Amino acid sequence: MLGTMRGGDLTGVRLGAAIVLGKMTATLSRRLQQGGGTTMPGRVARAVEPRLLPLLSRRLRYGSVIVAGTNGKTTTARLLAHIMREAGHHPVHNRAGANLAAGILSALLEDVDLRGRPAGDIGIFEVDEATVPRVLPHLAPRVAVFTNLFRDQLDRYGEIDTIAGLWRAAGEALPAGAVLVANGDDPLVYEAVRGLPGRLVAFGIEDERHALPAIEHTAEARYCYRCGTPYQYALTYFGHMGRYRCPTCGVGRPPLDVAAQDVALEGPEGAAFVLDAPGFGTVKVTTALPGLYNVYNVLAASAAAFVLGASVEQVRAAVASFAPAFGRAERIVAGGAELRVLLSKNPAGFNEVLRTVLSDGRRPVVLIAINDNIADGRDVSWLWDVDFEHLAGRADHVIVAGLRAEDMALRLRYAGIPDEAVDVQPGYEPALRSAVSRAAGRPVVVLPTYTAMLGIRDVLRRWGAVGRYWEH
């Protein structure tokens, strides 16, 4: 009895100390302008109390949701948090990109009081795809959302099959009653979650008008994960997203629980579609998020929201009022020009972004900023998997920036973009100035890798065009 009490006290003391230290770190790093304290508080606090993540997260009344996948994590998690907020909840939510265990813990530390009581009632956390096995057992999520799997930063994550395998193994540890919200159009995701404990809610697109004439070279899943037979695709939307079936083992796209029908894409301005969710309802939604890839993000967030009890009307209203985050196509006015910054970090995402920004024929000025820092992936081979050939004849000026500006210019040369249309400006500020000065009434689209996006945001902040990033 005495022993238990002592143990309890010690845990309490350590928990308290961890929280105080974590909060102090957050204040300090914010004051020192060390990037808003999005991961350091979690690292410091975890050193004091290693079990802090499960200890704090289990105090959330409605539990936690994780969102994992190559593309769309940040948008999906932010949108889901927005929907749940509109539905009367108080979500705790990690910052964009701070998606390792320390980032999630930092978000929780910010939310709790000094006694560890959370102000929020539900955790909505984007999780780095390779971190899922480390985070999932601690969070014991009610809902796990899997958006898609594409090649991305192979030098850091290893092979796509490895990630799918990690998810599968981690999924075995899901609590009973957990729900898996998964992209049914992505055979790699479906194979990773199929047969795991927990109910599967599959989402996808049902609109043959958006089918591509042929499967793209960015498709990762041409051969059945189980038996190696080539999948038969009745149609594909982009990459390997589509209606697939293995003729040998018979596994194909699952029936959809949440589907987008009658999809209307409005170029970079957004999209509208009918959200059809048998069992939950049917409603027409409009969103400022552009492109088919964002239709998937809206589907993922909506499906998770339905599972968590949001109504069709709450979802519709929240999707309509959702403003994209920095780097996710929000509209910015700078230097008299209209800018949109769209994070472009891997071939499948980049191709979709290019398709979206070039679709309205306004001949935008395009700024491409490529870095090869660890967070971007040190290997820029993937630039050769992006179809920059689409730019030829659709944009008059391309400015290239970042640590790999010269490599990007070389890529454009082989894509058939004339040398005189390309301006190499490795620095972000000269590059932005060059882009804005060439706009002449046309939109400017900025397509950066992750760390280049942060650099560009800093310049735009200095120009007074956007706020500090921890305010997003």
Place this chain on the structure above:
Amino acid sequence: MGGGREVLGALSAPPALRICHLYPDLLNLYGDRGNIMVLVQRARWRGLPVTVTEVGLGEAVAPDAGDLFFIGGGEDRQQRIASDDLCRIKRAALEEAMRDGGVMLAVCGGYQLAGRYYRPAEGEDLQGLGLLDLWTEHPGPTTRRLIGNLVIEVEGMDDPLIGFENHGGRTHLGPGARPLGRVLTGFGNNGEDGWEGAVSRRVYGTYLHGPFLPKNPAFADRLIREALERRHPGVVLSPLPDAQAARARAVMLARLGQRAAG
């Protein structure tokens, strides 16, 4: 006598570059198609006709399907599928093509498959084509992969080759193959002996993965010239403006502390 045939060739039409791309949709892990794009463009910029024949799983390949055969990289699962297919229905034809003066560029996983065998971290050995006298073994799933920028010095070339490597397997050369180059920065074949890649006849294998030809135009032209020579001996390639490639090379060499030649 041989000269007469050549003049006739030059009079009739410019020599055509015939590329055969093996498993474009299976072994394509790191922008491998970039190498094909560079070969095609550099021929076109010179006014040479180009054909690219793609040969996939289950399809037979003719020894005359191309003069320059390319095989890229894949994950272990894709490599296993390719290994079976290569050995079952393509090996004899590729051997004949190489005996007959054909050129092959095998990159990363393709490089491993051009050797005798690849022993992956888990599972049975993958049989290779045996076009290069080498073997590759993965020391196990917990061993560090060899990842990073890779710069090598190649005998007979003024400038080093620059690229990126990412492989778990360690490759060792037998007496029948010589290394492509000496490692200046990075790991190369096995991270131990300081050698990178392999050459035998006109079969080139390298861990410089994905699109390494864009930044190494002299090597791209060497492959093009050797491929054309199979049917047009003595062919000469006109020079191309490669200032942009030179700038991209200079940036990376400066960053890695290597001096750019020329």
